[in-house]
Amino acid sequence: MQQLFEGARAWRLWYLMGSAEMRRRFARARLGQVWIMLSSALLVSSMGLVWSFLWKQPVGEMLPFIAIGMMVWQLLTSVLNDSALAFPANSHYFLNQYMSASTIIYAVLYRNGVTFLLNMIYPLVLCIVLGNAPNLYTCLTVVGLACLTISCFLMGYVIAILCARFRDIVQILTTFLQVIFFVTPVLWKPEFLPLQAHQLLAWNPFALLIAIVRDPLLGRPVSGFTWISALGLALFTALLALPFIGKFSRRVVYWL
């Protein structure tokens, strides 16, 4: 826990490291971050259209659903993938001065968080244009986002530590996430599944994390059970992750 607060207090460092990474990626592109926004907007639009035709669903409903789902999915995967490389790629910081290990996870989260918020502009505009007017449920998005952020941070931190020690997890993770993508309702709705399979979905934490952000944003009610599972998941992750982080985050520097 102390590690986490210490890292949070070093906000100047993770703000700088996060924005430096963003600069590195977009520096030469004149449009910079806007370019990424455009390309992901294009991606989700075409996917949304194709899949709404495939599923024979109204475009007005399917397009925002897929758009938001994809953005949240991208946030999740990019946080996890970036975390996997966080320590080896930034070893020079840790070897030359004292820095709380969590600092780098905050940097990953900050950078992907900013990208996510920018990416979300397009789906939000879609929602409003296509008549998914915000209602009371929309307010719950904040709770969903908070839950998602905490889970991302903890999972990212654990993966970062594991990947610093076992370098082949990076590839395993990439493959794993690709598989997960197909069993997570991003391009399809949970209600398309037969009822038995529906219950299995409750065991997919990624489905849960996406649902608690996407559904309130679309003005869809989220069941009490989903909320309890999501909070339970965050709590469970914390219970597993915090002792692990406490035990290993000071050791990571020896593995670099």
Add this chain to the structure above:
Amino acid sequence: MARISLSSVTVDFPIHNASSRSLQLHVFGAIGGALAEHKKAVVIRALDDVTLTLEDGDRVGILGQNGAGKTTLLRVMAGAYPPMRGTIAVDGRVSSLTNINLGMDLEATGLENIVFRCVFMGLTFAEAKQLSPSIQEFSELGEYLRLPVRTYSAGMFLRLAFAISTSIEPEILLMDEMISAGDARFIAKAQGRLTELLRRVKILVLATHDVGIMQSLCNKVIWMHQGKVRKAGTFQETYPIYLAEMHEPRSGG
């Protein structure tokens, strides 16, 4: 008052080779298949029971061959490596000049980098901005400071990194070899500034192979050998023995 005290500090490095780095091999190893031969990681003792106390006015030179533990000792003092056994207590603001461009970003301009580097050395953004004009002046980079650092020549980049890193005055300064920057004229200026800085800090710890520098700067010499403090004392007390031993053919062990 600044102070560094290490008591029985021991640091072991697990040496992970390709196979102990692999989770798959760990798993197969645990299953017990003949598929993978997983050996316990080799451990190298980088620091072995190091006890020492440094106080105000100490100018410490660390002497020793490659692999003797000099850099590890500096990293422990900087707080990068937590000791595995033993304790370390540091009073005073530590600045580690082991990598003088830490925190600098090639894509950002010189002016931005001044702020970045200062913040990495522990200043707030406001303090960094306040310090910036004097750094700009010292670096003599003029209009170049408005360009991204990646357009700089290696010498210019080093000059900027040097100007920033020496502008902040810590109480404890750690250095791995002397730092320097620029062309002949700038080197003289840089040296003047560095000497001034080294004089003002309360504790200096310098690992170097340059005997001349050590003799002129340091009032204390620590001779590291295979992770242990072999001898500590003044330069005159330590260096001749070190030299004699190094040139003597190894006998016994």
